[in-house]
Amino acid sequence: MSAKKTPKTKAPKTAKAKKAPKADAAQVEQVQTSAAEPTPEPAKGKGKRKAKAKAEPKARKVSALDAAAKVLGEAGGAMSCKEMIEAMAAKGYWTSPGGKTPDATLYAAILREITAKGKDARFYKADRGKFALNGAA
Numbered sequence: 001m002s003a004k005k006t007p008k009t010k011a012p013k014t015a016k017a018k019k020a021p022k023a024d025a026a027q028v029e030q031v032q033t034s035a036a037e038p039t040p041e042p043a044k045g046k047g048k049r050k051a052k053a054k055a056e057p058k059a060r061k062v063s064a065l066d067a068a069a070k071v072l073g074e075a076g077g078a079m080s081c082k083e084m085i086e087a088m089a090a091k092g093y094w095t096s097p098g099g100k101t102p103d104a105t106l107y108a109a110i111l112r113e114i115t116a117k118g119k120d121a122r123f124y125k126a127d128r129g130k131f132a133l134n135g136a137a
Contacts, residue, residue, distance in 0.1 A: 064106050065113060067094035069122050072133045078126035081107040 062070075067088045072079060075087070081103040088094045096102035110131050114121045119134075126132040 062094055064088070064094050064102070065109055065122070068106060068110065068131075069133060072123070072131070078130040078132040080129050081110070081131070084131075 068081075068084045070093055071084050071087045071091070079087070085096070085103050085106060089096075099105060107129075110123050114123060114125065122134055123131045124134045
């Protein structure tokens, strides 16, 4: 017959501080002699890093909303999102990064801005499916 294994139980952890290992007499003597000697200073010129030359900031890509505001400003009237997307692509302000419905994305973004900013938004809804630049912006 085989003997049953009993589970090992761990001793409960206590909040006692751990004891530091005892130092040998040689270690104590070495520490005492090194403390009496002055520490050598690092050689001048070493350890300092040269300041990097700041790189020129990269040109940020124009967002679809910024490009739409620019196109609407040039057009001077209300446009649908599909018309805005075509005008942005033709003028080179912004092109879709490969989305299937960039006009729907632009429509949602414009509505989000109008909802979030209210009267301070750059756009307003002029007609069904058409937006124009807000005169207050």
